[in-house]
Amino acid sequence: MTEAVVNLTRRQFGKAAGALVVAFALAPRLAVAQAPKLPGSLANNRMLDAWLRINADGSATIFTGKVELGQGISTALAQIAAYELDLPLARVEMISGDTAQTPDEGYTSGSQSIESGGTAIRLACAEARALLVDHAAKRLGLAAEELNVSEGIVAGPDGRKLGYGELAAGLDLHREVGATVAPKPQARQTIVGRSVPRRDISAKVTGGAAYVQDIRLPGMVHGRVVRPPRYDARLDNVDEAAARAIPGVVAVVRDGSFLGVVTEREEQAIKARDALMRAAKWSGGAELPDPARLHEQLMALPTQSSVVSEKQAAGSPAAQTLEATYTRPYLAHASIGPSCAVAEFSDGRLTVWTHSQGVFPLKRDLAKAFKLDADAVRCVHAEGSGCYGHNGADDVALDAALLARAVPGRPVRLQWMRDDEFAWEPYGPAMLARAKASLDANGRIVDWVYEVWSNTHSTRPAAPGENNNLLASWYVAEPSQPGPPSNIPQPAGGGDRNAVPLYDFPNQRVVNHLITGMPLRVSALRSLGAYVNVFAVESFMDELAVAAGQDPVAFRLAHLSDQRARAVIESVTRKAGWKASEKGDGARGRGIAFAKYKNLATYVAVVAEIEIDRKSGRVRVPRAFAAAEPGQIINPDGLANQIEGGMIQSTSWTLREAVRFDRNGITSRDWNGYQILTMPEVPEISVMLHNRTGEKPLGAGEASQGPMAGAIANAFANATGHRLRDLPFSPERVQAALG
Amino acid sequence: MTISLKVNGARRSVPAEADTPLLYVLRNDLALNGAKFGCGLAQCGACTVLLDGRAVRSCVTEIGAIGEAEITTIEGLGTVDKPHALQQAFIDEQAAQCGYCINGMIMTAKDLLDQSPHPTAAEVREALAQNLCRCGTHGRIVRAVLRAAQNMGKT
Numbered sequence: 001m002t003e004a005v006v007n008l009t010r011r012q013f014g015k016a017a018g019a020l021v022v023a024f025a026l027a028p029r030l031a032v033a034q035a036p037k038l039p040g041s042l043a044n045n046r047m048l049d050a051w052l053r054i055n056a057d058g059s060a061t062i063f064t065g066k067v068e069l070g071q072g073i074s075t076a077l078a079q080i081a082a083y084e085l086d087l088p089l090a091r092v093e094m095i096s097g098d099t100a101q102t103p104d105e106g107y108t109s110g111s112q113s114i115e116s117g118g119t120a121i122r123l124a125c126a127e128a129r130a131l132l133v134d135h136a137a138k139r140l141g142l143a144a145e146e147l148n149v150s151e152g153i154v155a156g157p158d159g160r161k162l163g164y165g166e167l168a169a170g171l172d173l174h175r176e177v178g179a180t181v182a183p184k185p186q187a188r189q190t191i192v193g194r195s196v197p198r199r200d201i202s203a204k205v206t207g208g209a210a211y212v213q214d215i216r217l218p219g220m221v222h223g224r225v226v227r228p229p230r231y232d233a234r235l236d237n238v239d240e241a242a243a244r245a246i247p248g249v250v251a252v253v254r255d256g257s258f259l260g261v262v263t264e265r266e267e268q269a270i271k272a273r274d275a276l277m278r279a280a281k282w283s284g285g286a287e288l289p290d291p292a293r294l295h296e297q298l299m300a301l302p303t304q305s306s307v308v309s310e311k312q313a314a315g316s317p318a319a320q321t322l323e324a325t326y327t328r329p330y331l332a333h334a335s336i337g338p339s340c341a342v343a344e345f346s347d348g349r350l351t352v353w354t355h356s357q358g359v360f361p362l363k364r365d366l367a368k369a370f371k372l373d374a375d376a377v378r379c380v381h382a383e384g385s386g387c388y389g390h391n392g393a394d395d396v397a398l399d400a401a402l403l404a405r406a407v408p409g410r411p412v413r414l415q416w417m418r419d420d421e422f423a424w425e426p427y428g429p430a431m432l433a434r435a436k437a438s439l440d441a442n443g444r445i446v447d448w449v450y451e452v453w454s455n456t457h458s459t460r461p462a463a464p465g466e467n468n469n470l471l472a473s474w475y476v477a478e479p480s481q482p483g484p485p486s487n488i489p490q491p492a493g494g495g496d497r498n499a500v501p502l503y504d505f506p507n508q509r510v511v512n513h514l515i516t517g518m519p520l521r522v523s524a525l526r527s528l529g530a531y532v533n534v535f536a537v538e539s540f541m542d543e544l545a546v547a548a549g550q551d552p553v554a555f556r557l558a559h560l561s562d563q564r565a566r567a568v569i570e571s572v573t574r575k576a577g578w579k580a581s582e583k584g585d586g587a588r589g590r591g592i593a594f595a596k597y598k599n600l601a602t603y604v605a606v607v608a609e610i611e612i613d614r615k616s617g618r619v620r621v622p623r624a625f626a627a628a629e630p631g632q633i634i635n636p637d638g639l640a641n642q643i644e645g646g647m648i649q650s651t652s653w654t655l656r657e658a659v660r661f662d663r664n665g666i667t668s669r670d671w672n673g674y675q676i677l678t679m680p681e682v683p684e685i686s687v688m689l690h691n692r693t694g695e696k697p698l699g700a701g702e703a704s705q706g707p708m709a710g711a712i713a714n715a716f717a718n719a720t721g722h723r724l725r726d727l728p729f730s731p732e733r734v735q736a737a738l739g
Numbered sequence: 740m741t742i743s744l745k746v747n748g749a750r751r752s753v754p755a756e757a758d759t760p761l762l763y764v765l766r767n768d769l770a771l772n773g774a775k776f777g778c779g780l781a782q783c784g785a786c787t788v789l790l791d792g793r794a795v796r797s798c799v800t801e802i803g804a805i806g807e808a809e810i811t812t813i814e815g816l817g818t819v820d821k822p823h824a825l826q827q828a829f830i831d832e833q834a835a836q837c838g839y840c841i842n843g844m845i846m847t848a849k850d851l852l853d854q855s856p857h858p859t860a861a862e863v864r865e866a867l868a869q870n871l872c873r874c875g876t877h878g879r880i881v882r883a884v885l886r887a888a889q890n891m892g893k894t
Binding site for chain 2: 071637
C-alpha cells in the first residue's frame with residue numbers, strides 16, 4: 001500500500017533543461033561531421049517523426065521502442081507525452097516495439113525506460129508542440145507568446161482558434177530533433193505526477209485480447225517443440241510415424257537436432273509432442289556441475305578479472321577485521337505464462353509477433369538464423385506474461401519461425417510447455433561474493449575489500465558477427481555459436497552491479513570476476529548482480545555494525561554522506577518505528593537494508609520483519625516497509641506497484657528459490673520442483689514514495705529487490721543472533737544455523 | 740467429433756475430441772481469452788473457470804466429462820463497459836502488473852465470495868493459496884477481493 005507521496009523540493013525543471021542549452025551552445029565548436037549527442041533515446045533516433053505523429057483529428061500517436069512488460073511503462077510514457085503536448089491522455093495513442101514502425105531503443109530492461117525513453121518522448125513532444133504553436137502564430141499573424149494552448153487547441157487573445165489536426169497538415173515533422181525546446185516546468189496536479197489508471201488493466205481483467213498468447217490469425221496453426229533431455233545433446237534419430245498418425249498433424253519439422261510439430265489444433269500439437277518425445281533418440285550432451293559443490297566448481301572455471309573501484313587514503317589503524325562469503329543459486333524467471341510467439345513466412349518475408357524485450361535485436365538474430373536481409377524480417381511486440389528479464393521470449397520466436405518456414409503462408413502459434421520454460425530459459429546466474437573489512441577503534445570502517453564471481457548477466461540477442469544467441473540456432477543442422485560472454489561495464493555493471501558500495505570508506509577495492517565458462521545457460525534476471533551484491537554488502541554492513549557495537553541504522557548513516565540516501569533511510573526507519581539497537585527475541589526480529597539501484601537510479605531503503613519457526617526452520621516475512629525516491633515521479637501508483645512487486649519477488653527468491661539439477665540435467669521442471677512464495681506467505685508491504693520534482697525521473701522496477709534481501713537477512717540475524725549467508729534461506733539451512 | 744457445452748449461458752458445439760482439455764476449446768474454438776495456459780498441470784491456477792459455480796482448472800478438465808454443467812469464464816462475469824464487482828475492484832485497486840494470473844485470481848475469488856460473502860483477509864489469502872502470481876501483486880489482489888466483497892454486500 002502506498003502510504004504517502006512526499007514532495008521534497010519544488011525547484012523548477014532547471015538542471016536537465018539547463019544542461020541541454022549548454023550542450024547546444026557548444027555545438028558549433030564541434031567538428032562539422034559530428035552531430036551533437038542528443039539526450040536519452042534521441043541519441044540513436046534523431047528524427048522527430050520517428051517519435052510522434054499528429055493525426056488529422058488532432059490526437060497524437062507516440063512511437064516508442066520501449067515495450068509494456070506489465071510494469072506500466074506504456075501508461076507512464078503516455079502521461080509524459082500528454083503533458084508536453086497539452087493533450088488529454090485519452091487522445092494519446094501508443095505504438096510500441098514494432099521494427100516497421102517505432103524507433104530502435106534496444107531492450108526494455110535495466111529500469112531505463114523512463115529515463116531514456118521518457119526523456120526522448122518528453123523532448124520530442126515539447127519540440128512538436130513548439131512547432132505547432134509557431135505554425136499557428138504564422139497562420140494567425142500573431143506572436144507565439146500571445147497564444148494559449150489547451151487540449152490540443154491553439155487560441156489567440158482575439159478568440160481565433162486552430163486545432164492540432166489542421167496545424168499538423170501544414171507542418172512537416174520529418175526533421176531532425178533539435179532538442180533545444182525546454183520541456184514544460186513540472187507543475188503539481190498535472191497529468192505527470194498523478195496516479196492515472198493503467199491503460200492495460202481493464203482488458204486484462206475482462207478477458208480482452210491483451211497478450212501475444214491471444215493472437216488468432218486466419219489460417220493459424222499450432223506448434224510445439226521437443227527439446228533434448230539435456231544441454232547440447234544431439235538427436236540421433238526419431239521415428240515420426242506415431243506423431244504423424246495423430247489427427248491434425250500438418251508437419252513434423254526436423255532440422256538437425258531441432259525438432260517440432262505443426263498441427264491444426266493446439267491439443268493435437270501437445271499430443272504429437274508427447275509422441276515425438278517418446279520416439280526421439282538423443283545422445284551426448286553436457287554434464288552439469290555437482291550441485292553440492294556448485295560455487296567451488298564455478299570458481300574453478302576460467303575468469304576475466306577487473307578492479308572496478310579502488311580508493312586509497314590514510315586512515316586510522318585497523319582494530320578488527322571481518323570476512324564473510326555470500327552465495328546465491330541459479331534462479332529462474334519463472335514467468336506464469338510460458339513463452340509464446342506467432343510467426344508467419346510469406347513470400348520470403350518473416351513476421352513474428354513476440355513478447356521479446358528487444359524487437360530490434362531479436363530481428364537481427366532471426367535474420368541471421370534464416371540468412372535473410374534484416375529488411376525481410378519484422379518483429380512486432382505484443383505483451384506476454386511478465387518476464388523479469390531474459391526468459392524464453394526470444395527463443396520461442398525462433399522456434400515458431402522454424403516451424404512457420406515449413407508451412408509458408410500459415411501463421412504458427414507456439415507456446416512453450418511448462419517444462420520447456422523451466423528447463424531451457426536462461427537463468428539468473430549463480431554467484432558468490434566475498435567481503436573483508438576492518439574497523440578502527442572507534443568502530444568506523446577504514447578498509448573494504450569486495451570480490452564477486454559470476455557468469456555474464458546478458459546473453460540476449462543480438463550476438464556479435466555471425467554468432468547467434470537464440471537457443472534453436474545452436475541445434476539446427478548448420479548451427480551457430482552463441483556470442484562470447486561479456487560483462488556490462490561500470491557504472492551500471494552486470495555481475496558487479498551495485499558491487500561498489502555507496503558508503504564512504506577511505507580505502508576500498510572492488511574486484512569483478514567474470515566466469516566465462518557457463519555450465520548452465522544464463523542471462524539477465526531482474527536487477528542482475530545487484531540483488532546478490534546488495535544482499536552481501538548490506539548483510540556485511542550489519543555484521544560490521546554488530547562488531548562495532550552500533551545500531552545498524554546509525555552505523556550506516558555514519559558512513560553515508562549522500563543526502564538522498566540518508567533521506568530514504570531516515571524515512572523508512574521513522575515509518576517502521578525503528579528503535580536503536582533493539583534485539584530480536586529468538587523467533588522475531590527486524591532488519592534494514594539500503595541501495596541506490598545501479599548507483600545511478602532509484603534510492604530504496606527497506607525495513608523487514610521476520611518470524612522464524614525454530615522447529616520446522618520455516619521463515620516468514622510478515623511485514624516490510626520501504627521508502628523509495630526515484631527523482632521526479634511520473635505515476636506514483638505505478639511506481640508503488642513496481643516497488644511492492646520487487647519486494648515480494650525478492651522475498652520469494654530469498655526464502656525459497658533455486659533451480660534444481662543433477663549431473664544429467666535440470667530437474668526443476670514444474671511448480672513443484674521450482675517453488676515460489678504463495679499468497680498466504682507474502683509480506684504486507686507499506687511503501688513511502690519521495691518525489692523530487694527538480695531531479696530527473698529514474699527507473700525503479702529493479703530497485704527494491706536487493707534491499708529487501710538484505711533486510712530479510714539482517715532481520716534473521718537480529719532475531720536469532722545467527723547469520724545466513726547462503727541463499728535461499730531454506731528450512732534446512734535455518735535449522736543448521738540455529739543448531 | 741463434436742461436443743456440446745454450455746458456456747456463459749449459451750450452448751456451443753466444438754469440433755474436438757472428448758479428451759481435449761477445456762482450456763484449448765475455450766481459447767481456440769470459442770475465442771475466449773480470459774483463461775490462460777500457465778502449466779497444463781493444475782499447479783498455477785491461470786486457467787481457472789467455474790463449473791456449476793465452482794472453480795476448476797480448465798487445463799486438466801476434459802470436455803467429454805463436463806456434460807450439462809454450466810461453464811462460466813471471466814468473460815461471463817462482465818465486460819469492460821459493464822464489469823462485475825470483482826473486475827471493477829481489480830481495476831480500482833490497479834491489482835495487476837503483467838496480469839497473466841489475474842483471470843485465475845478473479846475466478847477463484849468469485850467461487851470464494853459465492854460461498855463466503857464476507858471473508859477476512861486471511862481467508863482470501865488462503866483461498867488464493869494455489870493461484871500463483873510472479874509479479875508480486877498479491878497485496879493488491881487481496882485488497883481487490885475484499886473491496887469487491889464490500890461492494891457486493893451493498894447491492
